Amino acid sequence: MTPGNTAVSLGGITVTYDDFCLDDVSLDIETGEFFVIMGPTGAGKTVLLEAVLGIAPLTAGSVVVAGRNVTRLPPERRGIGIVYQDYALFPHLRVEANVRFGLRYGSNRGSNGEAAHLEHLYDVLDLRTLLHRRVDTLSGGESQRVALARALATQPSIVLLDEPLSALDPRFREEIRRTLRRIHHETGTTFIMVSHDFRDALSLGDRAAVIHQGRLQQVGAVDEIFRRPATRFVAEFVGMENILEAKLLADGSARTDGGLTLQLGGGPTGGGPTGRGPSGGSSAGAVDAPAVGAVPAIGAGSAASEAAVPSPATDGVPSADGVPSADGVPPAAPFPAAEGLPPRVRLAIRPEDIVLSRTPLDSSMRNGFPARVLAVQDHGPAYAVRCAVATDAGGAVGAGRPLQPAPTELVAYVTRGSLLELGIEEGLRLHLSFKATAVHVF
């Protein structure tokens, strides 16, 4: 990465407060990128933004913007804009004065394209009718558009977005996402967005970082993080509900602590979309191809239920089997060739990659287990089916043996249709299968 196309380079950012610290965060964000910083509430995301802005004092580290070290520069000389979660509009100024606030300073003053740029922003963000309104009369979505226009009016090279979607009514979110995508494309400005919601990253981000307790957990393409989390925390954060502790075996399979023997992905790894494929940016409602292509169709009478559900968590993720390895994270596949991995590993299986069926599936899915339904939970668009898995199908435990006293529990997502078709209810015995490649090892 040459300095020319790195928008921001954070080197070992450390911020220490009494009760919190940001610990040695290093990140490179490319020019024009839509980068998402994710983490739960209190992870240090906003502090990281304020460190980039020059508002949070650094204990150590450096901030380099477009090749220029700005670590010691005050916020007004960094050329970075921000849209706060609560918008932080100036309450004593009307909309237009808010947007124009920064135009009188420094290099912004009277620049040539200023008027045209402003007109363009008014159009794109649909602000014309709002210009003379007082800001305390604006709705959340309107306030956000004003805050965005205000940040973009000075034509900063980078705009930071602090949880832009979380405070909004869910039905406005898609609208704001569209607006953000459009503005990002049109202005070419580097966007760095903070979010505690993985869906935002999926629908908007090129690359993302996951931060937890002030530490960077993983950086990479959004798909990469989604499919191949590097740590247990990231795995849970991105909705990998099934995480099993396991031991790698010599034949390339893995034996979980619960006694399951799982075949691991050794399939072809090429051919998948690299980075964010076209489908990666798809909007809500678009259903990607089923995770498991080789399952006999439901019409064939096997009553197999594919778990490809347009759930919020899975929306827009290309689910090709061969997940490309993005830079930064060593590829976990293919197996068996897991050299370098410790004998103790964790296995993670996305709940939407697990297929439930009445009978064992005669398919390419190399992991299949009899299971018993423990609970069914309504997750909105999907149902989470919690199953206890018997270990007899793995071959290690004698066939026909009843469920173990403490069986392994796995969660699968199914649609309501599948739920009814399979007659899934508590106590039902059924089969649970997933591809070897659906097992992520880390």
Next chain:
Amino acid sequence: MVTAPSGAAIIATIQEDEVYRSIWLSIYSAVLAALIAVALGTPLAYVLARYRFPGKRLVEAIIDLPIVIPHPVIGIAILGIAGRNYWLGRILLSLGIRLMGSVAGIVTVLVFVGTPLYINSAKSGFEAVNPRLENVARTLGANARQSFFRVSLPLAWRSMVVGFVMAVARAVSEFGAVVIVAYHPMIAPVLIYERYEAFGLRYSQPVAFWLILVSLTLFFLLRAMTMRGWTVGEVRR
């Protein structure tokens, strides 16, 4: 008390040079002291509202001290450090400033008693301004000073005016501390006291009437300014 003196006595009183001058001195020394409180107290109030630093509690306690200690003690303390026999007093004297029995002395006392009220009010005004507004102003190119004058000040000015009014009110009503530092020139409360001591209630009441009238008029004007409807530029809260 206000209605007791006859109209003729009231009219006659204000025509007395001594009364007129003492009320005028009271008002202008109080306003001058409050303006000094604004000049000295605003940066301090802002710092106290925005930053955490070691010793902040101590600073706040010292600021509140003049509110809690008896007023004559304040006068004695001021003379103690700035009287003519003490080092600070000698430095001031060499600069041509005499506190004992002078307007400078009166104003000094009034600054001491009025500033805490101003600082506390202005501080709560600045605390009510979301720091993110200032952060945003900075990212838009304003430096710290510009962000203060374009964002913090327009949003906190009501609290500052309220603090100013309280400082003036406190200064106009001050007696105990002033009487120790400067019996002469006489501010109105000292004149009222002297007339009461020398001639009795009937002679002090008309002076009191005028002091109250002038003070109330000033305060109503200032309070009206801070009410809704009055705006500075586009300021509304």
